[in-house]
Amino acid sequence: MPELPEVETTMRALEARLLGRRFAQIVQRRDDLRFALPERLPERLAGATIQSFGRRAKYILVELSSNETLILHLGMSGRLLFDGDDGRKHEHLTFRFDDKTILRFIDPRRFGMLDLTASHSLAAHRWLAHLGLEPLNDEFSGRVLALRLAGKQSAIKTAIMDQRIVVGVGNIYASESLFLAGISPTHVAGSVGRKRVNKLAKAIREVLLKAIDAGGSSLRDYVQSDGELGNFQRFFSVYGREERPCVTCATPVRRIVQTGRTTFFCPKCQR
DNA sequence: TTTTGACCCTGTAAGC
DNA sequence: TGCTTACAGGGTCAAA
Numbered sequence: 001m002p003e004l005p006e007v008e009t010t011m012r013a014l015e016a017r018l019l020g021r022r023f024a025q026i027v028q029r030r031d032d033l034r035f036a037l038p039e040r041l042p043e044r045l046a047g048a049t050i051q052s053f054g055r056r057a058k059y060i061l062v063e064l065s066s067n068e069t070l071i072l073h074l075g076m077s078g079r080l081l082f083d084g085d086d087g088r089k090h091e092h093l094t095f096r097f098d099d100k101t102i103l104r105f106i107d108p109r110r111f112g113m114l115d116l117t118a119s120h121s122l123a124a125h126r127w128l129a130h131l132g133l134e135p136l137n138d139e140f141s142g143r144v145l146a147l148r149l150a151g152k153q154s155a156i157k158t159a160i161m162d163q164r165i166v167v168g169v170g171n172i173y174a175s176e177s178l179f180l181a182g183i184s185p186t187h188v189a190g191s192v193g194r195k196r197v198n199k200l201a202k203a204i205r206e207v208l209l210k211a212i213d214a215g216g217s218s219l220r221d222y223v224q225s226d227g228e229l230g231n232f233q234r235f236f237s238v239y240g241r242e243e244r245p246c247v248t249c250a251t252p253v254r255r256i257v258q259t260g261r262t263t264f265f266c267p268k269c270q271r
Numbered sequence: 272t273t274t275t276g277a278c279c280c281t282g283t284a285a286g287c
Numbered sequence: 288t289g290c291t292t293a294c295a296g297g298g299t300c301a302a303a
Binding site for chain 1: 297299
């Protein structure tokens with residue numbers, strides 16, 4: 001599923017083609033995604049012009065001329081694809097715009113989320129209100145991350161995937177960031193030393209920015225909005241590399257399960 | 272209060 | 288080949 005780089009890549013592609021466009025027609029084929037879709041969604045979107053695009057954590061935010069904001073989350077398998085043929089399996093929503101552009105929301109597992117809310121109260125929305133640090137913002141640093149990690153007894157890998165602490169880091173980029181920072185994923189979050197937290201904050205930024213440059217990572221489900229694959233999976237240091245030699249020291253990469261999620265790490269480089 | 276695990280749903284790949 | 292099982296990039300909720 002998309003993590004921050006895939007969501008950012010998707011959002012930028014939408015912005016390039018849809019900024020200033022007006023919703024002409026919306027076809028809704030089912031309303032039971034992760035949560036029920038908002039009431040009368042097609043009617044409320046029709047005629048509205050897109051004023052701006054944004055991203056908060058893994059949510060895409062579409063500000064509309066109707067003073068409402070469309071909040072979109074791709075879940076594990078959601079895609080937003082331009083054009084293409086009608087009648088694709090799992091295409092739950094089809095958006096047609098005034099210039100004939102077509103955008104399709106396709107989500108086999110239906111873990112995706114979509115809501116429409118008043119723009120003035122966006123920050124208080126139940127999906128957004130509790131979210132933590134935005135790792136690509138200037139304010140993000142080792143100092144603020146350390147404050148959020150203070151006292152945490154969970155593993156550092158689990159902690160950096162906790163969206164209340166820092167947003168956008170999912171299972172792939174958590175493993176990759178910890179490798180780059182040289183920190184064991186099982187380290188108790190609150191007891192990682194300050195210098196190492198600084199290194200971790202830098203590593204998270206670096207990994208996410210590189211992944212955005214590469215157009216995200218394509219494993220099973222993700223493709224960019226034009227159908228192209230992301231490329232960052234070619235640069236994975238540990239993710240999906242169980243038993244293969246560490247890129248730094250050649251020690252076999254280990255795979256463990258932490259709170260139900262697979263973690264990959266180098267037992268020698270990460271302490 | 273904090274942390275963990277089950278669950279939501281479907282597709283794919285591996286194993287038999 | 289065909290069936291079964293495990294697993295997959297997220298987020299929420301309830302229980303421990």
